[in-house]
Each structure stands twice: as C-alpha cells, then as structure tokens.
Amino acid sequence: VGQPFMSASYQVAPGRLPRPGDGWWPGPSQWYDGLTGGHNTSLNILFYGNYNHFRGDTNAKKDYWSDAISFNRQLDQSHFSKPHTYRVEWEPARPGHAGYIRWYLDNEIVLDIDGGALDRAGQGSEISSEPMYILLNTAISKQWGFPHQCPASCPCKKYNCQSPEWEQTCGFSEGFCDMLQDADGPPEYKIDWVRIYQDPDNEVHKVGCSTPERPTRRYIEAHEALYKTEDDLHPLRGIQRGRGVCSGDPxxxxxxxTCGGLTRGRCTGGHVCECHLGWTGPHCLAHQGSDPILYDIPDKISDIGFTPPRVAPYALTGSLLALLLVFIVALMWRREID
Known part of the structure; x- marks a missing residue:
C-alpha cells in the first residue's frame, strides 16, 4: 500500500517485546495473530508503536511501551473527489465473548481485530470497554503526516507556503503548497452525517461517562487536581450558550x-449571539443534546442513613411567621395612635 492511504489503528498497552522494527515485517511470534485485513489493505509496518515517557518524570518505572495494531487501506482520487462511507463496529468484551473492533470503507472491511488476539498475546490488554467519544478533525502537518528528511541546505525552521522566501517553503513535502494554493480553492473536509447505532437489548451497550463498569465520577471528584490546570476551578467547564461575538451580516x-443562520440563532443589536431552542455553543453551532441516563447518581447525605431533624426548620418557620404577625399588628396599632 502506497500513499495516500487510510489507517485503521488500535492502540494497546503494555506493548509486546520483542517486536519488529519499523519498516520490517514481523517474524514468528513477534506480533498479534487473529488480525484480518480486507481488499487493498496491508499491515502497517511503518509504525508498530512507541516508548512512552512522561515529560519531567525522573522515575523510569512509569515508562512503558505501547503497540499500534493497524492496517493501511489504499486510497485513490475518488476518495478525494466524492463522498465515501467510513464505519467502525465496536463490541466491548464481556464474559464469554472477547469482543472485536472492525473498520470499514464503503462497506468493505479494512481491519478486523478479534479480542482473542489480544488475550493470546498475554499482555493483559483487551477490547476497550471504557466510555468513548468521537473526534472528527483535520490534522494539519507540514509533512502530510509522513516524516521525511530535511532537504540539503534547507534550514527547516520556518514553514510558510505564502512566503516568497525559499527558506520558508523548502521544508514542505513536494506538492503540499500547490495543494493549498489550487485555483479551485484549498481542500475542504466535509462530513455529511454521523450515525451511531446501539443494541438496546445488549447490556454492554451503554451511553454515559460514568457507567457501573467504569464509575469514573467519584474518582475524578476525589482527584480533581489530575484533570485540571492551576487556572481551572473544576475539571469540566460549563457549556457556553450564546454570547459569542457576531456581525449579523447575512x-x-x-x-x-450569523450565529448559525436563521434556524439556529440570531445576532443581537449588541453583536452577540442568542441561540434558538435546540442549539447551543457560543455561536449556536452545536445541537443541544443531553444524556438522560444516570447510572451513577450523585451522593446525598441520606445515602449514609442520616436524616436531618425536621423540628428545627418547622420551629424556625413558625417563629418567623410570629415575628411578622407582631410587626404587622404593631404597625397598625401605631397608625391608630397617630
């Protein structure tokens, strides 16, 4: 498989040792079995994983190897000129079933990872059962994601396709700047739709960030410092609804x-966005959805069997009403005297 290609990859840790070197095909017992590739695919021998070290950490005991189990799928011009369907099927592990992850391109399999392959590797890894989210983004790289050596006599310190200076353009991959300066405009990354399907009768298919199998809420609340910077009050910030700066120019x-257009919001006279019902975000660009399933309900004082006395609140309320009545009577009596 040559460039360009689609890479279907699953990261696991700890990694296997010994392992094949980058660019080499694995020898017997050097890599995972039970991996199934599809049409126009091959094992990604360019990257098997890496060694992970925490910056500033002087204790190497926390360092570890991680594996990148991946297959590459050959792409052609049609994949950049018309829509295609990309699909991932993820079945978490459960008792009696090792689970699997499968990647598809236009309904053709790219990579099928059977959870049994991870079990047989003996490293303790498995098909992930943690709650996940989907990230759709454009990864920008000066090298198209494929590292290459800096050309001779090129400083490779500044990268600017718009610069007339050769020193700032010589480090790019061949054709990179031409792509951005194409007469038809720069390339666009468009997503028509995203659909997520789950089996309502399958107990392992859950929606939520703190599930019974992975109750993360209490741990994060007890270790907030691990999930925020010095400037953050809490690990998660609230979602800003509206108030983003806008011009209102139709x-x-x-x-x-335009605050998402007529259906999502409007630009007020103060040049800030005001979102319509069902839309949120600073500029009303995100659908306002929520997860009504609460597996991990926040703690209450009654959970430990303590019921606060009700006499004090009732007595306090009665006393306040009595004082109010005395005040009204005194006010009326004073008016009669005057």
Missing amino acids: ESSDSRQ
Whole structure:
C-alpha cells in the first residue's frame, strides 16, 4: 500500500517485546495473530508503536511501551473527489465473548481485530470497554503526516507556503503548497452525517461517562487536581450558550458571524449571539443534546442513613411567621395612635 492511504489503528498497552522494527515485517511470534485485513489493505509496518515517557518524570518505572495494531487501506482520487462511507463496529468484551473492533470503507472491511488476539498475546490488554467519544478533525502537518528528511541546505525552521522566501517553503513535502494554493480553492473536509447505532437489548451497550463498569465520577471528584490546570476551578467547564461575538451580516460565509443562520440563532443589536431552542455553543453551532441516563447518581447525605431533624426548620418557620404577625399588628396599632 502506497500513499495516500487510510489507517485503521488500535492502540494497546503494555506493548509486546520483542517486536519488529519499523519498516520490517514481523517474524514468528513477534506480533498479534487473529488480525484480518480486507481488499487493498496491508499491515502497517511503518509504525508498530512507541516508548512512552512522561515529560519531567525522573522515575523510569512509569515508562512503558505501547503497540499500534493497524492496517493501511489504499486510497485513490475518488476518495478525494466524492463522498465515501467510513464505519467502525465496536463490541466491548464481556464474559464469554472477547469482543472485536472492525473498520470499514464503503462497506468493505479494512481491519478486523478479534479480542482473542489480544488475550493470546498475554499482555493483559483487551477490547476497550471504557466510555468513548468521537473526534472528527483535520490534522494539519507540514509533512502530510509522513516524516521525511530535511532537504540539503534547507534550514527547516520556518514553514510558510505564502512566503516568497525559499527558506520558508523548502521544508514542505513536494506538492503540499500547490495543494493549498489550487485555483479551485484549498481542500475542504466535509462530513455529511454521523450515525451511531446501539443494541438496546445488549447490556454492554451503554451511553454515559460514568457507567457501573467504569464509575469514573467519584474518582475524578476525589482527584480533581489530575484533570485540571492551576487556572481551572473544576475539571469540566460549563457549556457556553450564546454570547459569542457576531456581525449579523447575512452575506457572510462564516457561520459564526450569523450565529448559525436563521434556524439556529440570531445576532443581537449588541453583536452577540442568542441561540434558538435546540442549539447551543457560543455561536449556536452545536445541537443541544443531553444524556438522560444516570447510572451513577450523585451522593446525598441520606445515602449514609442520616436524616436531618425536621423540628428545627418547622420551629424556625413558625417563629418567623410570629415575628411578622407582631410587626404587622404593631404597625397598625401605631397608625391608630397617630
């Protein structure tokens, strides 16, 4: 498989040792078995994983190897000129079933990882059962994601396709700047739809960040310092709804300036966004959804069997009402005297 290609990859730790070197095909017992590739795919021998070290940590006991189990799928011009369907099937491990992860491109298998392959490796890894989220982004790299040596006499310190200076453009991969300066405009990354399916009768298919199998809420609350910076009050910030700066120009092609358009929000006279029902975010660009399933209900004082006395609140309320009545009577009596 040559460039360009799609890479289907699953990261696991701890990694296997000994392992094949990057660019070499694995020898017997050097890599995972039970991996199934599809049409126009091959094992990604360019990257088997890496050695992980925490910056600033002087204790090497926390260092570890991680493996990248991946297959590459050959792409052609059609994958950049018309829509295609990318699919991932993820079945977590459960008793009696090792689970699997499968990647598809236009309904053709790219990689099938059977959880049994991870079990047989003996490293303790498995098909992930942690809650996940989907991240759709454009990864920008000066090298198209494929590292290459710096050309001779090129300083490779500054990268700017718009610069007239050769020293700032010589470090890019061949054709990179031409792609960005194409007469038809720069490349665009468009997503038509995202659909997620789950089996309501399957107990391992759950929605939520703190499930019975992975109750993360209490741990994060007890170790907040691990999940925030010095400037954060809490690990998670609230979602800002509206109040993003806008121009209100209906001719603008920037959806932020129009607060998502007529159906999502409006730009007020103060040039800030005001979101319509069902939309959120600073510029009303995100659907306002929520997860009504609470597996891990926040703790209450009654959970430990303590019931606060109700006499004090009732007595306090009665006393306040009595004082109010005395005040009203005194006020009326004073008016009669005057």
